[in-house]
Amino acid sequence: xxxxxxxxxxxxxxxxxxxxxxxxxxxxxxxxxxxxxxxxxxxxxxxxxxxxxxxxxxxxxxxxxxxxxxxxxxxxxxxxxxxxxxxxxxxxxxxxxxxxxxx
Amino acid sequence: xxxxxxxxxxxxxxxxxxxxxxxxxxxxxxxxxxxxxxxxxxxxxxxxxxxxxxxxxxxxxxxxxxxxxxxxxxxxxxxxxxxxxxxxxxxxxxxxxxxxxxxxxxxxxxxxxxxxxxxxxxxxxxxxxxxxxxxxxxxxxxxxxxxxxxxxxxxxxxxxxxxxxxxxxxxxxxx
Numbered sequence: 001x002x003x004x005x006x007x008x009x010x011x012x013x014x015x016x017x018x019x020x021x022x023x024x025x026x027x028x029x030x031x032x033x034x035x036x037x038x039x040x041x042x043x044x045x046x047x048x049x050x051x052x053x054x055x056x057x058x059x060x061x062x063x064x065x066x067x068x069x070x071x072x073x074x075x076x077x078x079x080x081x082x083x084x085x086x087x088x089x090x091x092x093x094x095x096x097x098x099x100x101x102x103x
Numbered sequence: 104x105x106x107x108x109x110x111x112x113x114x115x116x117x118x119x120x121x122x123x124x125x126x127x128x129x130x131x132x133x134x135x136x137x138x139x140x141x142x143x144x145x146x147x148x149x150x151x152x153x154x155x156x157x158x159x160x161x162x163x164x165x166x167x168x169x170x171x172x173x174x175x176x177x178x179x180x181x182x183x184x185x186x187x188x189x190x191x192x193x194x195x196x197x198x199x200x201x202x203x204x205x206x207x208x209x210x211x212x213x214x215x216x217x218x219x220x221x222x223x224x225x226x227x228x229x230x231x232x233x234x235x236x237x238x239x240x241x242x243x244x245x246x247x248x249x250x251x252x253x254x255x256x257x258x259x260x261x262x263x264x265x266x267x268x269x270x271x272x273x274x275x276x277x278x
Binding site for chain 2: 005006007008009010011012014015016017018019020021022023025026027028029031032034035036038039042045046049050052053056057058059060061062064065066068069070071072073074075076077079080081082083084086093
């Protein structure tokens, strides 16, 4: 029962990744798209942790740290772009009008 | 170690993820995202990775989510945004991506099931911070440097993009 945990964790990672993909594809709000990307990154991190638990290796958590720093950098840059779009006079966060950004 | 906490955390995480992508108000989606991250930390703990669980809480649910909260506060979204969001979430827009995501989910599940049943380990061994640290600063020290480069690039670009918004100098900082 307990030994099946890594497989179940992979299943959970699959579900989370599909949900995040649904969010990225279906939402038009940039902020919600960024949150969905965070969900997908977390699913990838969970897959690494599950693999590390399956093979009793610490490399899974090392890769989790890499994904963590990647997510932090991605969130900072993405949120800065969103703020810039908002300050450029676009009250909506529609992803279809991002081509008006200058500079 | 029982399997029950793992299943509970997994259920909470899946439900919270579904709520994140369907909420119309960004703040509600953000709160569900925090719930998702906390339950994922519980999953990590159940998988024998306490260091990753703590980092998930501190950095993800703490720092990155605070960044999101600040941005939502600065955007100052109102009732019209919520109505527009509801308008965008019409079923016609949702049906295609939902079908695609379900196809991907089915394909991944079939792939998972088709994997050869390797001999599963009997017990989950908890891998503490010490083993991770030795691994991180031993064979993987180059990737630590690469991560620091990445964070520096993120800091510089966030500062460059976010400089001098409406004269307030709103730099988004670094997580």
